[in-house]
Amino acid sequence: MKSLRDFAPGASLVVEGFDSKLTPEARGHLSAWGLLPGTLITLLSHQPVTRLMVEHAELALEDTIANGILVSPRVG
Amino acid sequence: MTSIALVGQPNVGKSVIFHRLTGRYVNVSNYPGTTVEVTRGALRDHPEQMVLDTPGVLTLPARSEDEQATAHILLNEQLKTLVQVGDAKNLRRTVQLALLLAEAGVPMVLALNMMDEVRARGMAFDASRLATELGLAVVPTVATGNEGMLALSGAIAAAKVPVFRLTYGHDIENAVDDLVGMLPAAHLSARVIALLYLAGDQATEAWLAAQMGSRKKNQQARTASETTFETATETRIFELSALAARRELLQEKFTEPLAEVLQRARMTAADTIVQRVMKNAGQTGNALVQRIGQWSVHRWYGWPIVALVLYAVYAFVGQFGAGVLVGWLENDLFKGIINPWFQQLVTTWVPFVWLQQFLVGPYGLWTMGMTYAIALILPIVTTFFIAFGILEDSGYFARLSVLSNRAFKMLGLNGRAILPMVLGLGCVTMATLTTRILHTPRERLIVTFLLALAIPCSAQLGVVMGMLASYGVGAFLIWLGTVIFILFTVGWLSGKLVKGKRIPLMTELPPMRLPMPSNVVKKTWSRLKWYLMEVIPLFLIGAALMFVLDLIGFLPWLIKAGEPLVTGWLGLPKEASAALLMGFLRRDFGATGLFALGSSLSPEQGLVGLVTLTIFVPCIASTMMIIKEQGLKTAVIMTGIIIPLAFLIGGLMHRALLLVGFTG
Numbered sequence: 124m125k126s127l128r129d130f131a132p133g134a135s136l137v138v139e140g141f142d143s144k145l146t147p148e149a150r151g152h153l154s155a156w157g158l159l160p161g162t163l164i165t166l167l168s169h170q171p172v173t174r175l176m177v178e179h180a181e182l183a184l185e186d187t188i189a190n191g192i193l194v195s196p197r198v199g
Numbered sequence: 200m201t202s203i204a205l206v207g208q209p210n211v212g213k214s215v216i217f218h219r220l221t222g223r224y225v226n227v228s229n230y231p232g233t234t235v236e237v238t239r240g241a242l243r244d245h246p247e248q249m250v251l252d253t254p255g256v257l258t259l260p261a262r263s264e265d266e267q268a269t270a271h272i273l274l275n276e277q278l279k280t281l282v283q284v285g286d287a288k289n290l291r292r293t294v295q296l297a298l299l300l301a302e303a304g305v306p307m308v309l310a311l312n313m314m315d316e317v318r319a320r321g322m323a324f325d326a327s328r329l330a331t332e333l334g335l336a337v338v339p340t341v342a343t344g345n346e347g348m349l350a351l352s353g354a355i356a357a358a359k360v361p362v363f364r365l366t367y368g369h370d371i372e373n374a375v376d377d378l379v380g381m382l383p384a385a386h387l388s389a390r391v392i393a394l395l396y397l398a399g400d401q402a403t404e405a406w407l408a409a410q411m412g413s414r415k416k417n418q419q420a421r422t423a424s425e426t427t428f429e430t431a432t433e434t435r436i437f438e439l440s441a442l443a444a445r446r447e448l449l450q451e452k453f454t455e456p457l458a459e460v461l462q463r464a465r466m467t468a469a470d471t472i473v474q475r476v477m478k479n480a481g482q483t484g485n486a487l488v489q490r491i492g493q494w495s496v497h498r499w500y501g502w503p504i505v506a507l508v509l510y511a512v513y514a515f516v517g518q519f520g521a522g523v524l525v526g527w528l529e530n531d532l533f534k535g536i537i538n539p540w541f542q543q544l545v546t547t548w549v550p551f552v553w554l555q556q557f558l559v560g561p562y563g564l565w566t567m568g569m570t571y572a573i574a575l576i577l578p579i580v581t582t583f584f585i586a587f588g589i590l591e592d593s594g595y596f597a598r599l600s601v602l603s604n605r606a607f608k609m610l611g612l613n614g615r616a617i618l619p620m621v622l623g624l625g626c627v628t629m630a631t632l633t634t635r636i637l638h639t640p641r642e643r644l645i646v647t648f649l650l651a652l653a654i655p656c657s658a659q660l661g662v663v664m665g666m667l668a669s670y671g672v673g674a675f676l677i678w679l680g681t682v683i684f685i686l687f688t689v690g691w692l693s694g695k696l697v698k699g700k701r702i703p704l705m706t707e708l709p710p711m712r713l714p715m716p717s718n719v720v721k722k723t724w725s726r727l728k729w730y731l732m733e734v735i736p737l738f739l740i741g742a743a744l745m746f747v748l749d750l751i752g753f754l755p756w757l758i759k760a761g762e763p764l765v766t767g768w769l770g771l772p773k774e775a776s777a778a779l780l781m782g783f784l785r786r787d788f789g790a791t792g793l794f795a796l797g798s799s800l801s802p803e804q805g806l807v808g809l810v811t812l813t814i815f816v817p818c819i820a821s822t823m824m825i826i827k828e829q830g831l832k833t834a835v836i837m838t839g840i841i842i843p844l845a846f847l848i849g850g851l852m853h854r855a856l857l858l859v860g861f862t863g
Binding site for chain 2: 147148149150151152153154155156157159160161162167168170171172174178179180181182183184185186187188
């Protein structure tokens, strides 16, 4: 399974799950923002940190967190 | 008195709605975490009803200290109505929280705020259908534009307990049913308390522990008096261990934490509801302001934008405020007209020389206290607050957390730490309170220390900029570089010494928007009012204190005694001792003392004095706040480190500047 860091900025993606290395606190935070399996997101950038859009909200995540978010390309 | 609680996610406009409902203004900003404490105000037209503005909660369970304050209110306050304020454009997230709150057993209204942003994005949804789906009143609002507020007031008055229940699945429902039977009576429904407890909400756990404690005490009292026996109902006295065991039993059925399982169930239900009510999901805004927002966090363009913003603030506050405006007020108005007239008046009508000196002498109430407060500080803080309000309202500050994350990583912190620090440039006291938005005690301790050490507040920063503007941009850059160097060196050491793990950056960036002039004016006025109410009395007390110390001979003695340190080590004229002494009362009072020495200081001396005073002890109000947030012991340790460090850095800088032949 690929992580957010494996895709280029601009990609439309679907959240598939979380890497087991991600702490429960981090998972809790991400799910509170709505990042749960099945959620559609748009990747905005990787530098200086990973930024993404979920719904109309922009999130900024450090590499260690972005690496733990497993995604697949959005089909259609 | 009954209460109406405004609850919702961060940065959705709760404080603006609070202002509209109560007429009471609280600071409103375009970044999450502006409200860290619960604010209370009486409802307009119904003063017997209290409105509570609570810190934003992304979801429950609460994750930080400010979020826990909201959970605490929900659990402990007898609420007449719960008003969820939600971001209309992030409907899924808003509905997800509503799905939990709607089961709280309290009359509820959902205010879908920021409808202007929904329209700007071309989004459209059916609010009345949403009301039907959730079984509660839904009111679309634009709080900043006063749109929908009448309807909201009406809905609050007529609010009913929502007719809604979300089914979480067999195992969870069974556990909830079991827990409901074990819980004590509460203001909220037992079902919501059970759900919060299952999710591991710390505020709920603390509330349950407190309830159990009081029940046990009552039980002991009854046993001692032998008046009653435990009844069948009392045998249901809940035990925390039994609750914990039931939670563990449920957790065993899932591989993910229960908080996440519950959250997913709500998010899935929210998704379904949103799909049913959404007519058009809209587009991400692409206006110029939003593009500037993107550039401001760009790895390359972001830094020139920071430099541009810094220069603009420096030009507006340092050159225009502290240069032009102070020149008019201090030289033309006060020194030229008001002070000579007042001195004439006093010497003519006041028969006692000591009283004349007390009013218009070198440390006079008028010539020092009022002149400093009005002619020097007022124009500086006014320009600073305007610049600060514009940046705050635009949403720019939150973007600095992205750019600065790498630097804060070295300190064992993350970019979110920059928010209290930037706010500290407004007022270190308030910023110390804002450290509650940080997630761990370790982060809060380090940031509080750095705030006390190296973050100058607005008045001090304005005075610093004003003095440095006369020495040139080079002097400003040296001051800035030195303070940043100290901040990061001490921060790096603190990061190594304070135990605990670093939390990686995870933050939401509010949308960039054009600052609203009315908001900036309101904020500037509210800050100025607060500032003057604090500064004028303190400056007068300061001037009176200096007068008395001078009269009893302490000041001349101190100036002489301080000579080896002030003149010998720091290379400052001996009169600067008075400014440093004033710095104990307020750092800006001290800085103004240096400012008043004016041309008797060389640029090198001015720079050394300003760096020393920037690092110097925090003001009395900040110290009190540190004691409140971190305890007396920590405050004493911090002050004990900061004072010698300020003199050490000042002396080293003096020598370094002499070595390179700095002349300004």
